[in-house]
Amino acid sequence: MTLLRVEDLRVRLPTSSGPVTIVDGVDYQVEQGQVFGVAGESGSGKTISVLALMQLLPQGAQVDGRALYDGRDLLSLGPRALQQMRGRDIAMVFQDPLTSLHPMLSIGKQLTEHVRVHEDASRDVAKRRAIELLEEVRIPDPEQAFHSFPHQFSGGMRQRVAIAIALACRPKVLIADEPTTALDVTVQAGILRLLDRLRRENGLAVILITHDLGVMSSIADHVSIFYAGRIVESGPTRELLTKPRHPYTRALIDALPHPEAEEGSELVAIGGSPPTPRARPDGCAFHPRCAYARESCELSVPSLVPVSDSRLLACPIDPLGPR
Amino acid sequence: MLLGVGITFVAFCLTNIVPGDPAAANLGQRAIEDPAAVAAFRHHYGLDKPLPEQYGIYLWHIVHGDLGQSEQNHDAVTHDLGQFIPATAELALLSIFVAVVVGVGLGVIAAVRRNKLTDHVLRVVSLGGVSMPTFWIALVGLYVFFFRLNWLPGTGRLDPVVSPPPHLTGLFTVDALAAGQWSTFWNAFQHLVLPSLVLAASNIGLLTRYTRSAVLEVISNDYVRSARAKGMPGHTVILRHVLRAALPTVITVIGLAFANVMTGAVLVENIFSWPGIGQYAYRSATTLDLPAIMGVSLFVAVVYITVNFIVDVLYGVIDPRIRLA
Numbered sequence: 001m002t003l004l005r006v007e008d009l010r011v012r013l014p015t016s017s018g019p020v021t022i023v024d025g026v027d028y029q030v031e032q033g034q035v036f037g038v039a040g041e042s043g044s045g046k047t048i049s050v051l052a053l054m055q056l057l058p059q060g061a062q063v064d065g066r067a068l069y070d071g072r073d074l075l076s077l078g079p080r081a082l083q084q085m086r087g088r089d090i091a092m093v094f095q096d097p098l099t100s101l102h103p104m105l106s107i108g109k110q111l112t113e114h115v116r117v118h119e120d121a122s123r124d125v126a127k128r129r130a131i132e133l134l135e136e137v138r139i140p141d142p143e144q145a146f147h148s149f150p151h152q153f154s155g156g157m158r159q160r161v162a163i164a165i166a167l168a169c170r171p172k173v174l175i176a177d178e179p180t181t182a183l184d185v186t187v188q189a190g191i192l193r194l195l196d197r198l199r200r201e202n203g204l205a206v207i208l209i210t211h212d213l214g215v216m217s218s219i220a221d222h223v224s225i226f227y228a229g230r231i232v233e234s235g236p237t238r239e240l241l242t243k244p245r246h247p248y249t250r251a252l253i254d255a256l257p258h259p260e261a262e263e264g265s266e267l268v269a270i271g272g273s274p275p276t277p278r279a280r281p282d283g284c285a286f287h288p289r290c291a292y293a294r295e296s297c298e299l300s301v302p303s304l305v306p307v308s309d310s311r312l313l314a315c316p317i318d319p320l321g322p323r
Numbered sequence: 324m325l326l327g328v329g330i331t332f333v334a335f336c337l338t339n340i341v342p343g344d345p346a347a348a349n350l351g352q353r354a355i356e357d358p359a360a361v362a363a364f365r366h367h368y369g370l371d372k373p374l375p376e377q378y379g380i381y382l383w384h385i386v387h388g389d390l391g392q393s394e395q396n397h398d399a400v401t402h403d404l405g406q407f408i409p410a411t412a413e414l415a416l417l418s419i420f421v422a423v424v425v426g427v428g429l430g431v432i433a434a435v436r437r438n439k440l441t442d443h444v445l446r447v448v449s450l451g452g453v454s455m456p457t458f459w460i461a462l463v464g465l466y467v468f469f470f471r472l473n474w475l476p477g478t479g480r481l482d483p484v485v486s487p488p489p490h491l492t493g494l495f496t497v498d499a500l501a502a503g504q505w506s507t508f509w510n511a512f513q514h515l516v517l518p519s520l521v522l523a524a525s526n527i528g529l530l531t532r533y534t535r536s537a538v539l540e541v542i543s544n545d546y547v548r549s550a551r552a553k554g555m556p557g558h559t560v561i562l563r564h565v566l567r568a569a570l571p572t573v574i575t576v577i578g579l580a581f582a583n584v585m586t587g588a589v590l591v592e593n594i595f596s597w598p599g600i601g602q603y604a605y606r607s608a609t610t611l612d613l614p615a616i617m618g619v620s621l622f623v624a625v626v627y628i629t630v631n632f633i634v635d636v637l638y639g640v641i642d643p644r645i646r647l648a
Contacts, residue, residue: 056548079557087554094552099545104567104642113563114553149643165553 003172003205004030004090005051009065009075011045011052019062020277023049024229025063027304032171033199035206037220037237039213039252041274045229046209050175054092055082055170069173088118091166095178097158101150101165108146109133111165118169133164137194155185163194167204172200177208180215190218212258217241223250228275228285231304235311245313245320247290284315292319326628331385334620335378338613339593345370348611349394368394368614381617390621391614394473395606400618403603408622409493410480411599415584416494418519422580428536429527434542445531452528457587461521461594468517475517476510476622478596485510506547512576518595522587526580533576544568570641578634585623 011023023045029088038046051076052063067074067090077085094100102110111133112126121129127146133141137160150158159179168172176195180188196219198204208220216223217237224234225248233246244250254268272289275281287297294317304314310315346364347355354360365371382410384391408423431444445594461647466547469477480495481487488498488507496515499508542565543548550564551557589602596602639646 056551056552081555083556085554086552092549092552094545094549098543100549102546102550103644104570104641105564113559114555115561117556118554151644162549165549169554207634 001032002029003032003069004070004207005066006049006053007066007068009049009052010063010065011048011057013048013057014060015278017278021280022229022277023052026229028225028231030205032172033203034222035195035199035208035220037216038207038226039211039216039223040265043276044226045047045277046211046226047177049226049295050092050177050207050209052103052200054086054090054175056092062286063236064097077160085288086116087166087171087173088169088171089261090175091169091171091174093159093166093177093179095164096182097162098150098153098182100162101158102304103150105147105149106146107150107153107161111146111161111168114165115168127201129192133168134161136198137161137164138162138165138190154187156183156190157186159183159191163191167198170202171204173205173207175209177209178211179208181210183211188215190278191289195219213241213252225252228280229277230285230301230314231312232286232314233312234304235308239311243320245307245311246315246318247320248286250320251289292317324365327624328382331382331617331621332622334380334624335381335615338616338620339374341611341612343618345394345611367391370607385621386527390618392517393607394613395610395615398505400614403615404600404618404622407491407598407600407603410597411588411601413494413496414515414519414522414599417586418522418584419517419526419580421519421576421578422530425523426527426530427534427566429531430573431538431561433531433535435537435561442535445494445535447505449528449531452526453488453532454528455524457521457525458590458594460524461518461591464517464521465594476514480514480597481507481510482514487608518591518597521595522584522591526583529583530573530576531582534569537572538565541565566642571638572639574634576638579586581630582627585626632646 006026006028008211009023009026010020012019026045026049028036038273040046046098052061053059053067055063055075055077063075065075065211069085069304072081074085076092081225096147099119104135108127108130110123112123115121115126115129116123118127130146131142135143137147139157144159145153150161152163152184159182159315163176174195179195180205182192183191192215192221195208199206199318208216220237222234223237223240224231225240225246226232227248233244233249240249240281241253244253248270248297251268251270255270270289275285275288282295282296284293284302287293290297297317301312302316304312307318338536345368346361350360350364353542354364362371372380381391388401390404392398392405393400396403402538424481430446435447436442465477468475485507488495488502488504488511491498491501495511496508499505499511504525538561546568547560547564550560555564588599589605590601592599592601593599593605603615604619607611607619
C-alpha cells in the first residue's frame, strides 16, 4: 500500500543573491513497511526535500509540487493540520543526536510532551508509554533514563532516545536523515537493526537518507540516487547496487572501498566536485564529470523514465545498458 | 565573607580619599571657626584617630551590627537604613518585575517577528529606553502624567492625607493589603506607578535587546526543529524549548538590571521625593556623612552579592549540565 506519494517536488531557498533551486522536480512513492533509501552526495538536496515534506524549511523557502499522504497534500496543510500531522503521522529523526535533543529538558519530558499534546494522554499514560518505548529501543534501565538528561548518554544511546521520541505517537512514516552518520560503526549496526525490526514488527515505512551505500545495502528495499536536486536513478536496492545503470551511480559504487577487491586495485574517485546549486550546468547536471558524456548531454535535462519493471533511469545514453 | 571585608575596605578608603572635611560639612559656619568645636566633633566621631585604627574600630562595630551614627541626624545608620530600605525595595522590586515581564516579552516577540515591522518598532523603542537618560524620562513623565494629565500622583509614597498602613514589611502596598486597607493600597500603588516605570525604562530596553538576541541564537538550533517535527504547538515551542534555552542569558541580564535599579534609584528617588536609600545616599554624599555613606555602600554591596549568588544558583536550576559540574 502506498503511504506517501511525492510528485514534482521543487524547493527554492532564499539566498543573499536571490532564490536558488535546491530540489528540482522529484517524484517518488513510499510503501507501507518499506525502507525507502535516498542516497547522494552532500548538497544534492536529500535533506531539503524531506524537510519540505514536514514544512520545516526556513522562512522564505518556496516549495512547489505535491506530497500526498492519506489523501491530503502535506505541502498545503494549514498550521493546525500541520501541527497535528507532525509527529503523529510522519515523524523525523535527525542526523546529530548531540544537537537534536534539548539539552535542558529531561528525556522523560521530551518523550512525553508530544504524546500528551497529540493524544491528550494523562501524565501516567504518557509515562508508561515512554518507558515501553525506551525498552523497545533497548535503553538499559528505562525508569532511570526517563529522569535523566541527554548529556548523560552516549551518542548511540541518544540516537536511540531520538528514535523513541519519534516513534512515541506511533507514526506511519519515519523520516531518518543520516541517523547513523554521527555514530561509530558498531553503534551504527545497532541502530540499523533497530529500524529494521520496527519496520518488520510495526509495518513502519522508513525514508532513510544517507550518503553511505553500505548502510543502504544493509537495510533499504528501494533506493533513489539524488544528484544536483534530481533523482538520477532508482530501483530495488540489490539490483541497483549490483547493476547500476547511471554513470553517477556506477561512480559512487566504484568510490567505495571493498574488502574483497583485488589487491593493488585503487579506489576510483569521481573527478571534479558536485555542482553548487547556484551553478548547475545546463543539460544533465552530471555531464561535466561523466566519462560517457556526449554533446547531446549538455543540451537537455534527461527525464527519469522506466527502463524495466522496477527501475527508473535519467540517462538517455544508458552506457552501462541492461546486462 | 571575604568579599564583605574587601568591600568595606574599598568603600572605607574611597570615602576617606574624597577631598573634604566632614567637620566643615556638618558644623555650622561659626563652629568651624572655633578650633575647640572642630576638635570635639572629630573626637566624638573618632576622626582624630589614625585611619587604620578607624577602620579596625569600624569593622569591630559592623561585626556587632553597628554601622555607626549618622553625622547629619545623629541617628544610628542601621536605624536609617531600616527606615529607608523598604521604600526602595518596594520601588525596585516592582520596577524589576515590570522590566522583566515587559522586556522579556517584547524580546521574544521581536525575535519571533524578526525583520518585520514589529521588530523594527521594538528596536526603536528599546533603543530609546536604553539611551534616554533616566532623569529626563522622570521629568517628562512627571510633566505629562502628573502636571498635564493629572492621571498619577506626583511625589512621595502616599498622599499627605493618607496615613501609612501598620508597619509589617515596610512595603506600603503589602502592609496595606495585609491590614485590609484597600484605599491605602490603591493610593500607595498609584504613587508607585510612575517612579517604578521610569526606573524600569532602561531595563526594559536592555532586556528586550538581550532577550531578542538570545532567542534568535537558540531558535535556529536543531532541538527547536526537533520540537516542531514532533508536532509541538508553536507557542509551546517558543516558551518551553526556545525561552528555556535562552534563559541563562536573560537571567544574567536581570542580574545587571538590579545594578541599574540601584544606581537609577538615586536619581528617581530625588526627583519623586521618594524616601528611600537613593535619596539617603544622595543626602549623605552631599554632606559627607561618612558612616551613612559607608552604610549605603555596604547595603548596595550586599544586594549585589545576593543577586549574583541567586543568579549562579539559578544557572544550575535551569541547566542540568551545570548542576552536575
